[in-house]
Amino acid sequence: MANAAPIVCDTCPVADRAVCAALTPDDRGELARMGHHRRYARGETIVAAGDASTVCATLTRGAAKMSTIDRDGTERIVALVHPAGMLGQLFAPAATLTVTALTDSEACIFPRSRFEALSDARPALAKRLLVEVGRELDESRGLIDLISKRQAKGRVAALILAFARAASPAPCHDEAAFDLPLTRGEMAQLLGLTIETVSRTLTALEGGGAIRREGSHGIAILDRAALDALAG
Amino acid sequence: MANAAPIVCDTCPVADRAVCAALTPDDRGELARMGHHRRYARGETIVAAGDASTVCATLTRGAAKMSTIDRDGTERIVALVHPAGMLGQLFAPAATLTVTALTDSEACIFPRSRFEALSDARPALAKRLLVEVGRELDESRGLIDLISKRQAKGRVAALILAFARAASPAPCHDEAAFDLPLTRGEMAQLLGLTIETVSRTLTALEGGGAIRREGSHGIAILDRAALDALAG
DNA sequence: CGCGCACTTGAGCACCTTCAATGGCGGTGG
DNA sequence: CCACCGCCATTGAAGGTGCTCAAGTGCGCG
Numbered sequence A, B: 001m002a003n004a005a006p007i008v009c010d011t012c013p014v015a016d017r018a019v020c021a022a023l024t025p026d027d028r029g030e031l032a033r034m035g036h037h038r039r040y041a042r043g044e045t046i047v048a049a050g051d052a053s054t055v056c057a058t059l060t061r062g063a064a065k066m067s068t069i070d071r072d073g074t075e076r077i078v079a080l081v082h083p084a085g086m087l088g089q090l091f092a093p094a095a096t097l098t099v100t101a102l103t104d105s106e107a108c109i110f111p112r113s114r115f116e117a118l119s120d121a122r123p124a125l126a127k128r129l130l131v132e133v134g135r136e137l138d139e140s141r142g143l144i145d146l147i148s149k150r151q152a153k154g155r156v157a158a159l160i161l162a163f164a165r166a167a168s169p170a171p172c173h174d175e176a177a178f179d180l181p182l183t184r185g186e187m188a189q190l191l192g193l194t195i196e197t198v199s200r201t202l203t204a205l206e207g208g209g210a211i212r213r214e215g216s217h218g219i220a221i222l223d224r225a226a227l228d229a230l231a232g
Numbered sequence C: 001c002g003c004g005c006a007c008t009t010g011a012g013c014a015c016c017t018t019c020a021a022t023g024g025c026g027g028t029g030g
Numbered sequence D: 001c002c003a004c005c006g007c008c009a010t011t012g013a014a015g016g017t018g019c020t021c022a023a024g025t026g027c028g029c030g
Helices: A025-034 A112-121 A123-147 A152-167 A184-191 A195-207 A224-231 B025-034 B112-121 B123-147 B152-167 B184-191 B195-207 B224-231
Strands: A036-040 A045-047 A055-061 A064-069 A075-081 A098-101 A105-111 A177-179 A211-214 A218-221 B036-040 B045-047 B055-061 B064-069 B075-081 B098-101 B105-111 B177-179 B211-214 B218-221
Touching: A025 A105, A025 A112, A045 A055, A055 A112, A075 A123, A075 A184, A075 B123, A105 A112, A112 A123, A112 B123, A123 A152, A123 A184, A123 B075, A123 B112, A123 B123, A152 A177, A152 A184, A152 A195, A152 A218, A152 A224, A184 A195, A195 A211, B025 B105, B025 B112, B045 B055, B055 B112, B075 B123, B075 B184, B105 B112, B112 B123, B123 B152, B123 B184, B152 B177, B152 B184, B152 B195, B152 B218, B152 B224, B184 B195, B195 B211
Parallel strands: none
Antiparallel strands: A036 A105, A045 A098, A055 A105, A064 A075, A064 A098, A177 A218, A211 A218, B036 B105, B045 B098, B055 B105, B064 B075, B064 B098, B177 B218, B211 B218
16 A cells, blocks of 8 residues: 655644654654655554564554564454554564554654654653653553453453543543444453453343443443443 | 661662663762662562652662552552662652562662653653663563463463573573562462462473472473473 | 461362354455 | 355353362471
């Protein structure tokens, strides 16, 4: 897919939240000229594990997953990326993770070396990156919390609540009805369960009146307190 | 325990590896005067969850764990900290994690606000912190990998290998015989298993000839390839 | 010596996985 | 247009793994 395009910050939906926001307009213009903007179709690989890790990117639209692949071929999702989040591993000599678009997505791609050089020259950017990486670290630990619930119901309930939070525009409120951005298989990878268990657990949650399914990916939360209780 | 002492960088065993190494001697002296050095006994709490997150620290000796506590009282370890690692969450408004000494330990404690101010003023420190947080992020994702092995044998085998790597002075080599720095209960918390399952799995690994136990915490690796295969 | 603590071992059972079959949906090609 | 195929999701049955509950062992310490 040859759809590289120049970066235009003026119409960027995440211009105020992405790390670029730490830069002056001039510096941002310089950064924009260094990189390009690309679209990715659902399922497309953005960064492949084993690459020389030459790029880093900001997701401007859509959603992505970062995953490892075991020797035996089992894929494991270690992080989800939402708009304004960073793709790629700063200061890593080689990419150990594969980044894949979960939905049709767009991202600004930068050469990693020049991005790092700019961060060295602009303390405001470096500080912003520090905060961003700290946030990623918190999310990663949140994911550990998610996986470590003993029972499948708790894991799935916690995942639903996490997506309800992410789907809402206001950070403090949950969305009552939303679409799961993952397939059953991806949810299973994320939670350390099988597809069948995820599916059965959703059926059970619906049977218990906690949620209602609408189509294969739509979720409406009917009993928020019940989900909270299950999620521990 | 009232054992606060001034910080003396000259005899610090991790002076070259900790984040302080990014500072000039003058700046390091200023940082040292801002903080103090403390000893902690095994099991002692270094930072309690819910604290106003007023401190951050560098571990100079020993080992520590960072953990969350669920509403139902279940503790979950989300990270291990080795000497030269950072304790506490930079730029977090409140501590969400409890930090506990796993063995008798020592740390340099700094007021968080002044540490952050110094990082704003010294780009070299900010960059060093960025690298450090990136490393923590990688470790956190490694932990996710660890937990996500389906079978108990795989998780325990991977944990043993991880400690074999950590116990070795050379980063590329494993130690063939070493002590597990965790109790069975802590290993269980880390791996998302029960104490009994960890114990039984170690027995099974020993029965299969992969390891030999020496006392309750000593481990000798007899069949490295078998552990690798189990760890996936 | 006796107590506490951590570890080990055993028996039974709940839960999740595995294997297998079925249904729905979208895309492709006849 | 419809048949066919692939992919995803659901559901069922059987079996295994790890959890729960419970007892027993070894070690350090008062």
